[in-house]
Amino acid sequence: MAKIKSASTITPKPGVGLKTWLIVGFLFFAIPIFSAALFSVQVGDGSYTISSYTRMLTDPGLSESLWLSTKLVLMTVGIVLLLMVPTVTWLHIRAQKAKRVVEFITLLPLIIPPVVTALGLLSSMPSFLKDSPYLLGFAYGALTMPYTYRALDAGLNSIDVKTLVDAGRGLGASWRQVLSSVIAPNIKSAIFGAIFLAVALVLGEFVVSSLLIWNTLPVWMALVGMSDAEGAVAISVMSLIFVWLLLMVMSLLDGSKKVKINVGGV
Amino acid sequence: MSSTQRGSLVELSNLVRRFGEVTALDGLNLTIQPGELVALLGPSGCGKTTALRLLAGLDIADSGNVIVDGNDLTNVAASQRDMGMVFQAYSLFPNMTALENVAFGLKVRGVDTAKRESKAQELLDLVALTNQANRYSHQMSGGQQQRVALARALAIEPKVLLLDEPLSALDAKVRTQLRDEIRRIQIEVGTTTLFVTHDQEEAMAMADRVGVMSNGKLEQIDKPNIVYSNPASAFVASFVGAMNRVPAKLNAGKVSILGQSIKHGGGSSGNDLVALLRPESISVNVEKSPSANTGSVLARSFLGPQTRLTITTSETKTNIHVDLPSSEAGPFDPGTTVALKIQADSLLTDDNGKN
Numbered sequence: 218m219a220k221i222k223s224a225s226t227i228t229p230k231p232g233v234g235l236k237t238w239l240i241v242g243f244l245f246f247a248i249p250i251f252s253a254a255l256f257s258v259q260v261g262d263g264s265y266t267i268s269s270y271t272r273m274l275t276d277p278g279l280s281e282s283l284w285l286s287t288k289l290v291l292m293t294v295g296i297v298l299l300l301m302v303p304t305v306t307w308l309h310i311r312a313q314k315a316k317r318v319v320e321f322i323t324l325l326p327l328i329i330p331p332v333v334t335a336l337g338l339l340s341s342m343p344s345f346l347k348d349s350p351y352l353l354g355f356a357y358g359a360l361t362m363p364y365t366y367r368a369l370d371a372g373l374n375s376i377d378v379k380t381l382v383d384a385g386r387g388l389g390a391s392w393r394q395v396l397s398s399v400i401a402p403n404i405k406s407a408i409f410g411a412i413f414l415a416v417a418l419v420l421g422e423f424v425v426s427s428l429l430i431w432n433t434l435p436v437w438m439a440l441v442g443m444s445d446a447e448g449a450v451a452i453s454v455m456s457l458i459f460v461w462l463l464l465m466v467m468s469l470l471d472g473s474k475k476v477k478i479n480v481g482g483v
Numbered sequence: 484m485s486s487t488q489r490g491s492l493v494e495l496s497n498l499v500r501r502f503g504e505v506t507a508l509d510g511l512n513l514t515i516q517p518g519e520l521v522a523l524l525g526p527s528g529c530g531k532t533t534a535l536r537l538l539a540g541l542d543i544a545d546s547g548n549v550i551v552d553g554n555d556l557t558n559v560a561a562s563q564r565d566m567g568m569v570f571q572a573y574s575l576f577p578n579m580t581a582l583e584n585v586a587f588g589l590k591v592r593g594v595d596t597a598k599r600e601s602k603a604q605e606l607l608d609l610v611a612l613t614n615q616a617n618r619y620s621h622q623m624s625g626g627q628q629q630r631v632a633l634a635r636a637l638a639i640e641p642k643v644l645l646l647d648e649p650l651s652a653l654d655a656k657v658r659t660q661l662r663d664e665i666r667r668i669q670i671e672v673g674t675t676t677l678f679v680t681h682d683q684e685e686a687m688a689m690a691d692r693v694g695v696m697s698n699g700k701l702e703q704i705d706k707p708n709i710v711y712s713n714p715a716s717a718f719v720a721s722f723v724g725a726m727n728r729v730p731a732k733l734n735a736g737k738v739s740i741l742g743q744s745i746k747h748g749g750g751s752s753g754n755d756l757v758a759l760l761r762p763e764s765i766s767v768n769v770e771k772s773p774s775a776n777t778g779s780v781l782a783r784s785f786l787g788p789q790t791r792l793t794i795t796t797s798e799t800k801t802n803i804h805v806d807l808p809s810s811e812a813g814p815f816d817p818g819t820t821v822a823l824k825i826q827a828d829s830l831l832t833d834d835n836g837k838n
């Protein structure tokens with residue numbers, strides 16, 4: 218009896234607490250973003266203008282750096298899909314024992330400072346690679362590995378990879394077909410997670426790209442910020458909205474299958 | 484899917500497969516006739532799954548050959564072998580419906596959509612899942628999933644159907660029902676089939692021939708009734724069916740056991756040995772006074788049409804199981820003294836006391 222009573226007096230508390238924390242958390246993120254947005258449209262005398270946005274959008278530097286970053290994003294996504302997914306799958310079915318070693322290797326990008334990575338690349342790579350953005354793309358492939366590997370590994374742990382691969386192979390599917398129609402669709406969420414982490418990292422990475430002297434979006438933003446604070450903030454707000462939209466689109470794509478399954482169940 | 488489709492001839496010769504220290508297959512020889520269903524029976528770890536995987540091409544032998552219809556497939560990739568496999572673990576592709584699962588093998592063979600879907604539907608009809616075509620694996624019971632897996636394996640009109648304990652995850656009732664169904668379908672389709680199990684009843688009930696494996700080798704392969712009544716070794720005898728192990732003595736070509744003397748070929752005189760006796764090969768009669776061939780009823784268990792008595796022998800105090808028709812079990816209350824009579828003119832013995 219006493220238990221029931223005390224439970225009923227306690228119950229509302231976590232509800233209120235949770236709400237409070239959610240609001241605090243929301244404000245913690247929302248206030249700086251809102252202030253930044255305000256800063257980017259406010260003029261000294263208190264009136265508002267979107268001139269910093271139009272100025273940035275028409276800057277030739279934007280399209281150039283955006284195009285470069287887009288290429289790098291696509292390349293990183295390609296590395297995740299074509300290199301990471303098959304490799305991690307292979308580890309799962311053939312080399313369980315090697316997984317510990319691989320797990321450690323994937324952590325190296327977090328352990329080695331990006332400055333060291335960049336200088337290492339500069340001093341070791343042939344110049345034809347240093348002159349091409351592909352070197353940066355591969356560097357990003359490696360830098361994102363701690364996140365992409367873990368996302369994919371978790372996805373593969375949730376399915377019976379070995380049996381599914383055997384079943385697919387036995388039915389006559391090539392390795393490519395097994396990966397694309399049996400494995401990938403069943404770890405779709407994990408692949409989207411990995412891609413999203415990779416994209417977020419590429420769109421925010423500054424040290425390696427600036428040291429390799431490539432004007433990616435973050436590098437260009439930093440350069441602009443030195444002379445035009447409002448413009449840089451305007452760009453930040455826009456990229457925030459862009460990433461947010463990207464996230465929405467990806468979670469929509471990811472969710473579509475689950476919806477279909479539920480419909481099938483009715 | 485015509486019943487005229489002829490099965491393939493399968494020959495496994497001298498297959499050896501080692502995993503580090505473990506020798507999973509130690510020179511396996513096995514021939515399966517076209518259209519035949521062979522059950523591989525054996526204790527856990529004796530190499531049954533390994534044999535199946537080598538035949539399917541999912542694993543590669545250290546030595547030996549896999550020959551199907553005279554073609555050496557030893558070095559052919561799994562995807563080129565045309566083997567239909569059903570796994571112990573649920574193996575349906577979770578992202579596909581039952582119909583898509585069954586059609587998958589045809590899809591990768593480039594069969595056009597309409598054709599493969601009608602064929603897949605035909606196979607779902609065959610496994611009695613006509614109405615489940617649009618279900619995903621998580622919406623089906625274990626038994627239904629294994630039926631779909633069977634349909635999927637058959638859809639590619641495989642040269643050989645490979646079943647690796649497909650029923651072991653199912654409950655007893657579904658298991659017996661599905662095993663009869665698999666046999667019916669296998670006979671109807673006529674596909675050569677290798678069925679792996681460690682359930683001897685399942686093997687006996689389904690197979691044309693039962694192969695008993697131990698330590699990576701085939702100990703015996705024959706018709707179920709022959710493996711049961713004429714086991715080739717003590718191991719087979721103990722593994723297939725219930726078996727009593729009774730200490731006995733060998734003297735001048737005869738075994739003295741339970742006060743009886745029975746002819747026996749091998750072994751040297753004066754040796755102790757263990758006689759192997761089926762519970763149904765011993766008969767009992769109520770007896771007044773204990774003697775060399777009597778025992779006392781310890782327990783009586785009703786098993787449906789049969790009743791099993793557990794009897795402690797008067798002399799050696801060995802426990803012996805005796806099966807008799809339940810209708811005749813009335814007089815044998817626990818505590819009753821009974822005379823035991825062995826109804827066999829030859830004995831199977833385990834001379835080394837091993838196994």
Ligand SMILES: Nc1ncnc2c1ncn2[C@@H]1O[C@H](COP(=O)(O)OP(=O)(O)OP(=O)(O)O)[C@@H](O)[C@H]1O
Nearest residue numbers: 502505506507526527528529530531532533534681
């Ligand atoms: N991939 C592997 N790596 C290492 N050892 C293995 C591997 N596969 C099988 N083995 C070993 O080979 C032996 C035979 O295994 P197998 O799976 O063929 O047995 P099984 O007869 O199918 O047993 P069960 O009835 O338990 O399924 C076992 O000792 C097993 O531990």
Ligand SMILES: [Mg+2]
Nearest residue numbers: 531532533647
């Ligand atoms: Mg097995």
